[in-house]
Amino acid sequence: MAKLGTKEKYHAMxxxxxxxxxxxxxxxxxxxIEKEGIILKDPSRWEDPFRMAYNQYVKIQSEKDGIYHAVRNAFEANDGHAKVIDSRWYEGVKIFAVNVQPGEYQAHRLMAYIGRNIPIEAIRFATFNQAIDELRHAQIELKHYAHMSKQIDGLHNIPATSQNLWLNTVVKSFFDDALSAGPFEALMAISFAFEYVFTNILFLPFASSAGAVGDDNFAAVGKTVQSDESRHMALGMSALKMLLEEDERNVPIIQGWLDKWYWRGYRLFSVIAMLVDYYPRIRPISWKKAFETYVEEQVFNGLFKDLRKYGITLPKFAGDSIKEKEYYSHTVFRILDQYKMANPYRSFKLQEDDYEWLNNEYSKFSHFEPFIRRNEENVFANSSPGMPAVCSVCQLPAEFPNPDSPLELWTQYSEHNGKTYMTCSPGCKHVFDHEPDKYTQIWWPAEAYLSGEFGEDPIAGMFKYTGLSPEETGEHYSSREHAHWLEHRRHLGLDKKFF
Known part of the structure; x- marks a missing residue:
């Protein structure tokens, strides 16, 4: 029997x-397979652009795991936690923990769902590999947080926190939406919106910030996760172009999905905007510049120029996201600062170098500065006494300003079956109005709070529900966690200065 060539061997396997x-x-x-209206003429010509066999995949992933765990072990053994330049960084790591890790696990379920329901070998093999990738990411992140829980508050009860924290409903709503869609739409949701458009802005700026502040462990997490994303992005783009080339009747269906999932992904990653701009003391890049680089240049001016030949246009609300880039991170910081008592992380007083950097990067930051400076005298000056009214689609608080008129809220309203539903923006209203029955069943934290779902003492009930204690909330620099970090540094002699 003749020896198989590389291409023949790949096909045989x-x-x-x-x-x-x-x-x-x-x-x-x-x-x-036919419920979404997608026309498939010749699925056999679909190809996984990486053409990777399973034995190759396992070898590569094993090598990456070995590199990551070597960095993690060294970080833990050498008291790396105490050597970051400012312990407030870990408040951002907590936000990342309770949002991204559950998202990785949900992504694994989503890829398994897609592979099960699309009978195309190239898609099934690629989604099989990606499902394993997402599990690997979730496990790496859990390992990281398990170590961090020995040093910092807020991560000791990840199952309760991830399941019940109101902020995590933002992530769950995205993946539940995709898992209840058809398989081709789900593929566009994860491979286009989550992977191609926003994965770079998720891992690269925050991982770069980790390196800048001295958190080599988290930087290694970002690098080993991001190393898988090129395959995920290639799968999405290959599938997108093949669907468009199969039949012109697919074009309007796909355009609708791109409109929806771009906005859903954009809102999902809103918290990353805040993490990039506020939590690191040294910032390699601002959210605005990251958005311009990874979304405007690479996606709008790159991908969508290539898609014009198929009749595809920019996502319907792309222009709104461009207008919001001046306000986005500050708005999210303001919103979450108002509800810091209900989250596993603390807010903090900005330092003068923070204000200088933010004013240099954002011409409109002056609109937010007076609000944020109120924290300097009273860390709870901006706290809300209750829970927020959330958007029926993205489940973020419906408190975003209209970028065309920043003193006005962008909140929208829709009527369905005799009830009024609130959304945070025209983009989310558009999504709601197209599939209202999908979003009328949301769990609304404020409604649960007012209806007595948390018991006779709703504040105590809320802490129990989320797995937190009052000592794990509030302001960072006056917290026991910051005091422990300073003591750790003194113990290591890191507070000494030599002249």
Missing amino acids: TRDLMWEPKHFDMEKVYPL
């Missing part, structure tokens, strides 16, 4: 593995 049922119709085995 990844093709002709489909099960063709003899006793059941394909429509019964794959009931969702």
Whole structure:
């Protein structure tokens, strides 16, 4: 038998593995394949652009794991936590922990769902690999947080915090939305919106910030996770272009998905804007510049120029996101500062170098500065006494300003079955109005709070529900955590100065 070439060997290991049922119709085995209106003429020509066999995949991932765990072990052994330049960084790590790690696990479920319901070998093998990737990411992040929980508050009860924290409903709503869509729409949700458009802005700026402040462990997490994303992005773009090339009737369907999932992804990553601009004491890049680099230049001026030949235009609300870039991180910081007592992280007083950097990077920061400076005399000056009214779609507080008129809220209202529903922006209203039944069943923290779901003492009930204690909230620089960090540094002699 002749020796197989690389291409033939790849096909032998990844093709002709489909099960063709003899006793059941394909429509019964794959009931969702025609529900979305997508036309498939020749699925056999679809290719995984990386053409990676499973043994190659395992070898590469094993090597990456070995590199990451070597960095993590060294960081832990050498008291790396005490050597970051400012302990407030870890308040941002907590936000990342309770949002991104559950998102990684949900992404693994989503890829398994897509692979199960699309009978195309190239897609199924690629989604199989990506599902394992997402599990790997979730496990690496959990390992990181397990170590951090020995040093910092807020991470000791990740199951309760991740499941019940109101902020995490933002992530859950995104993935629940995708998991309840058809498989091709779900593929666009994860591979286009989550992976191609926003994954760079998720991991690269924050991981760079980690390196800048001295958190080599978190920087290594970002690098090892991001190293998988090129394959994920390639899968999404390959699938997108193949769907567009299969039949022109697919174009309006896909345009609608791109409109929806761009905005859903944009709102999902709103917290990253705040993390990039506020939590590191040394900032390699601002959210605004990261957005211009990774979204405007790479996606709007790159990808969508290539898609014009298919009749695809920019996402419907791309212009709104461009207008919001001057306000986005400050708005999210303001909103979450108001509700810091209900979250596993603390807010903090900005230092004068923070104000200088923010004013240099953002011409409109002066609109927010008076509000933020109120924290300097009273850390709870901006706290709200209750829970926020949240958007029916993205589940962020519906407190975003209209970028065309910043003194006005952007809140929108929709009527459905005799009830009024609130959304945070025209983008989320557009999503709601197209599929209202999907978003009328949201769990609204403020409603649960007022209805007595947290018991006779709602504040104590809320802490129990989220797995937190009152000592784990409030302001960072006056917290026990900051005091412990300073003592750790004194113990290591890091507070000494030599002249």
